[in-house]
Amino acid sequence: MNYRMVATDGGVEVSLEGVLNFAANDDFLSMLRALSRDRPKSVIFDLSGLTGIDSVGLGLLYIAHEDIAGMGAALTLSSARDSVARLLDLTEAHKTFRVIA
């Protein structure tokens, strides 16, 4: 998995690319550390570049949600597609995250 962070008005948009799975731990945790340093008011994960995900990757999203909530910010998941969108649906991610198309 690769990620790219872009500052927005008071927040950060993070574009995730590749596969968010058990092999993405290091990159994802590195991204979370960067967010912890910057302490943005809002965070959007743009998932349109994700081609795959598994339950470990989903767990990473939940950890990000906890971390970001701990900063007093909100996490939005945006533009998930294909299998990523299906996994979010199956696991009722909308009950935890703000999910937008």
Added chain:
Amino acid sequence: MVGVMGPMPMTVAVYDDWLVLAVRDNCDLAPADSLAEVVTATGMPQVTGVRVDLRVAVATPATIRAVLAAEEAARRRDWRFRLNGCDTLLPLDAAAAAHDWGGGWTGIAPVRLGQPDAAGLRAGLTPPYRAFFQTAGGDMAMVGARCVEAVRRGGLAVSVATDAACALDIAQHFDHAVFSRGWRDDSEQGNLMVLCLAEAIGNAIIHGNLGMDGGLRTGRQGFERFSTLMAERLGDPARAGRRIEVSLHPHGETIRIAVRDQGDGFDDHARPDGGPSSDTMQGRGLSLMRKSARQVWYEDGGRVVVLEFAVPNQEQETAG
């Protein structure tokens, strides 16, 4: 029509009524090894209706390559199976050999061998190939019998080491191969297969071959420890070299995809199943597999998970 893979450093098979001899680059056939001797040794004379090209009089690698190259040029035939020492052929069993898989291949299944990378994996799962096996020098001994059997029955297979499985997106490649061969459709249920495969392969790597406790992945600190431990275990050659094998077996109106690891196994009845919960960060894997597949069960003390899916129609694979 049959092909034969024998203990000798070459493979003999039938392709479009031509005898094809695939020779490994490192093979050392003596000039005296005539084609007749090879044919006798492999039982090929028992095959009826096969025209043997007797112009391949002396079966040295150079001669075989020269003859096939001349044939290719003369007949304008696309010999898609290159005798480059990185492939082999496996014979299909009687039932699979009787099926018209298309593509001009009769009775045999080409298999891509070699070091693992995305291009090799993709090629190995693209017709006419049916498998990708990570091998050293073409040594098939490290490939599990279930993979070989899957190919012989007209299925698909991948066998790689754990470190390679971490770097390759096997689930996506395998799912694409299943879809392109008509074993799943584009329905909502069919599209869940890739999630199911990703879970099964991830479990085999993490819990099976790397022997890691899923309970570590609780909270950020837990994931930090999980990440560190995973890197340590991938640095252990004994664990990193353990095999991850994915094999597809056609089974009537269903396909069965087996994911095998070489870990310690587990007690299936004691395995937690957290369900597709929205408020837990782990335990979703098995539930997702059960939601996607028609049936899920374990074999070999938990080292093999078998996922059964309905095939959309009985035509199955026609693209070959």
